[in-house]
Amino acid sequence: MKFRIVAGCAALGFALAASAQNLVITNARIIDGTGNVIERGSVTVKDGKLISVGAGGAAGSAGTRIDAHGMTVMAGFIDAHRHLIRGDADAWLKDHAGDNMKSFVNAGFTTVFSMGDDPKGILELRRRLKTGELAGPTLYATRVIPLSGPMPRPAAAPRGPFTDLARTDPARPPDRPETAPPAIPDEESRAAVRAAKQEGFDAIKTFMLATPGGPEGHTLSVIVDEAHRQGLRVFTHATAVQDALAAVNAHVDVLAHTAHIGRLEEDESARRTLLDSHVPMVSTLAVFIPHFDDQNRPLFRDGGPFPMPRPLSSGGQGPVNARILWEGGMAYAYGTDTQWDPRASLADELRALNLVFSPRDIIKILGPNTAAAINKSGELGTLEPGKNADIVLIDGDPLQDVFNLTCVVLVVKDGKVMVDHRGKHRAATD
Ligand SMILES: [Zn+2]
Known part of the structure; x- marks a missing residue:
């Protein structure tokens, strides 16, 4: 088993906090924290809260679309x-x-x-x-x-x-x-x-x-x-x-x-x-x-x-x-x-x-x-509708290699994108 070297995925820099946005994160592997894994799904965010978490592309949802490129989303x-x-x-x-x-x-x-x-x-x-x-x-x-x-x-x-x-x-x-x-x-x-x-x-x-x-x-x-x-x-x-x-x-x-x-x-x-x-x-x-x-x-x-x-x-x-x-x-x-x-x-x-x-x-x-x-x-720890939109996007699947948890490339807190380093990472499955 090969372990990822932490320094290899250390994302540097910091995107300044924007105001709360309506977001749709598509094309994501979703590990919702309750035991469910959705291989290709979407997460929608409105007014700082999670609105939906599920399979498919969340067609028709309004908001800034973030393509996860098959990377993993989890709760912050x-x-x-x-x-x-x-x-x-x-x-x-x-x-x-x-x-x-x-x-x-x-x-x-x-x-x-x-x-x-x-x-x-x-x-x-x-x-x-x-x-x-x-x-x-x-x-x-x-x-x-x-x-x-x-x-x-x-x-x-x-x-x-x-x-x-x-x-x-x-x-x-x-x-x-x-x-x-x-x-x-x-x-x-x-x-x-x-x-x-x-x-x-x-x-x-x-x-x-x-x-x-x-x-x-x-x-x-x-x-x-x-x-x-x-x-x-x-x-x-x-x-x-x-x-x-x-x-x-x-x-x-x-x-x-x-x-x-x-x-x-x-x-x-x-x-x-x-x-x-x-x-x-x-x-x-x-x-x-x-x-x-x-x-x-x-x-x-x-x-x-x-x-x-x-x-x-x-x-x-x-x-x-x-x-x-x-x-x-x-x-x-x-x-x-x-x-x-x-x-x-x-x-x-x-x-x-x-x-x-x-x-x-x-x-x-x-x-x-x-x-x-x-x-x-009631607010944190899992990706479920109604909870705070605290979301991390991870390059890799932590269920395959738990050290992928150190490869966070995008962070949303209360519906605001605070870190976005997707550009510096190869899409996991594209
Ligand atoms: Zn202590």
Whole structure:
């Protein structure tokens, strides 16, 4: 199997956002995200919404006609776990926000959920995107709220030669704290949630690290209760299975990572609890497992060092746990937890997902499951009449080679053509 080199289809440049158009995309392979594939069909768009998705040429439909030349259309991509702002927020907004936002749309991402950024900066970025000052994806912002006072840090355990971040994750023994941190009064936690609502945040983010007899589970349940009263949902970071259990027991809405510390194949009760909670889980597999080269070869093979002295390279249990939960029916969703280029980040996450998921699975993860995780199933994630006209055109068939998802050549957001590089790509089937 030949894998496409990501750089080979990187589309550069950016078409400025036009006003909402009535569009007819014809001659397309349509992967609608619900499981249907239409080999030659059309998608029609009116007033920023999808009007029809079906076989044939949509004869008689009004609007600008876009010939897909047999390329694939899918719903715009969603990253449910990103970090955006680097360094000083004002400087980043001034110098980097514009290019950064374009890089998301160029890669096909029409919706991005920030899982923790400078609070003022991320709200300002969202404002600029909403008003059209900046062209880019729809952005949602979370406010981080603590579950306890400062966590006692045990003396660093002796380490081998590879001190990557996944090994020094405080959720991983022997670094896991064995004494409880101070509690935060309930009213303080509730006030923090109400303040986040007042400031205009879309959701709450918390970090679960459950200590013996500690306050984290109780505090999280208080935050969830107040958040739900305020109409906010709660995303929780949990990298160990026991922390994911503490989070679902506090009735959080989304697990922001795949729990990769702890083996679900050896823990039927944990598996059952996670599945019975019906809490969706966001992938973020690639930041925790060894990277691969652009031919998808593991870098530690063929003379490379093993284990690999790269950051976050010891979380290989993540894909196994993900597959176990998938088999049990978990609504598994897409997110990267990265700060690097969105297209490269997509390729990295696909390499990790590709270890345990078929292209068909990955399309479901990327589309409807991620829309559901961010509570936007009514608007996003599939190509169905009535949903937002967030559409990507892909050179190649991702069901044949999932890495074709990195070959986005045209992007429509809310009915506006934001990127159009069809001219630079050979028609797939003409
Ligand atoms: Zn994160």
